[in-house]
Amino acid sequence: EWKKHQVALREQFPSGWAPPKRLSREAMDLVRTMHAANPSLYSTAALAAQFKVSPEAIRRILKSRFEISKHE
Known part of the structure; x- marks a missing residue:
C-alpha cells in the first residue's frame, strides 16, 4: 500500500517535493x-x-511531528 503511494508521489513530483x-x-x-x-x-x-x-x-503537515526547540 505505502509502496504504491510512494511510486505515485515520484510520478507526480519527479524533481522532489517543492510546494x-x-x-x-x-x-x-x-x-x-x-x-x-x-x-x-x-x-x-x-x-x-x-x-x-x-x-x-x-497530509505532510499532519504526518510531521517537528517542533521548534525552545532554548531560552
Missing part, C-alpha cells in the same frame, strides 16, 4: 489542532481548501 505555497509555523500548528479536534469535519481535503494549499501539503 509553491508554504504555511507559517503558526498555520501548521492550527492545521494540526483543527484536525485533532474533529478529523471528520477537518479532513485533509477540507483543510487544503481552507488554507489554499494542496492536499499533499496538508
Whole structure:
C-alpha cells in the first residue's frame, strides 16, 4: 500500500517535493489542532481548501511531528 503511494508521489513530483505555497509555523500548528479536534469535519481535503494549499501539503503537515526547540 505505502509502496504504491510512494511510486505515485515520484510520478507526480519527479524533481522532489517543492510546494509553491508554504504555511507559517503558526498555520501548521492550527492545521494540526483543527484536525485533532474533529478529523471528520477537518479532513485533509477540507483543510487544503481552507488554507489554499494542496492536499499533499496538508497530509505532510499532519504526518510531521517537528517542533521548534525552545532554548531560552
